Amino acid sequence: MKSFTLSTNKFHEVVLALSEIVQNLMYKDINMQYDPIKDQVMKYIKDFPILREMFFASLDMLFLRQWYIKAQIRNKFFVHDDIRFYDAGAGFCQYSDFVLKNWKKSDVFALDLKRDFLSSYAEYARGKYPHRFDWVTEDLVTFTPDQKFNLIAAIDILEHIENDRQVLKNFYNCLEPGGTLVISTPSDLDEAARFTEEHVRPGYAPDDIKSKLIEAGFHISSFKYSYGKWGKMSWKLAMKYPLMLLEKSKASFLLLPFYYLVAYPLIYFLMKKDIATDNPYGNGLIITADKPLSAS
Secondary structure: OOOOOOOHHHHHHHHHHHHHHHHHOOOOOOOEOOHHHHHHHHHHHOOOHHHHHHHHHHHHHHOHHHHHHHHHHHHHOOOOOOEEEEEEOOOOOHHHHHHHHHOOOEEEEEEOOOHHHHHHHHHHHHHHOOOOEEEEOOOOOOOOOOOOEEEEEEEOOHHHOOOHHHHHHHHHHOEEEEEEEEEEEEEOOOHHHHHEOOOOOOOEOHHHHHHHHHHHOOEEEEEEEEOOHHHHHHHHHHHHHHHHHHHHOHHHHHHHHHHHHHHHHHHHHHHHHHHHOOOOOOOEEEEEEEOOOOOO
């Protein structure tokens, strides 16, 4: 594993690169692409474990979606439970890392189309969680793992896949009876989802995703809007306004620690409020669906 040490020059290079990345998020045109941004992030975290850990920590602090997903997993499993986790569309593998870190008797199987993302995390996990992380690069439409799992996470992936019905059937087939599927996806109220080039649909209407899950054989145990009134306010404070600041000047990156020192207590309160509220609408959907115990 690579050294944790970062030279001053290298750190400065990383800071400038990350400031460019977040500025790119400000462009809201029809050709909005997130994959190049993710590739830039991976370029800098792959060689330095400390940067990966800082990146994961920043995602936890600033992205309400992660709070929802992790709460769903914590509600389902006790800390001493065995978890056989299928991280479908794993990306940076932050949810794989969450399960491996918090459930000592867990094993993770991750899938993504980005081989470099998975191989990079596998190298990191080899030292921290030996023999507990496996991965494959495959297409979720055509691939079903041979093994069975009691937890599957599909986080912001279904909106990228035309044949989502087949993907849900594949999930059902590799889930143990009583196992749980956790989904995060944009709702059809999320205007930004309409301007993301990688999406094949502009979010889901509740009836659409519910009917597809039931058709696949799932029982829906929890369905909630995320990023409601409070969540939208937290996003503006946590992401929108800092990005606007960065758009004006890269040097403003140095002001962000002071900004978050002042703003984060309010951001935290708003995020907690969103989770505690039964939002009547919102930009995201958080769904848990179980495979019935009676299923074969």
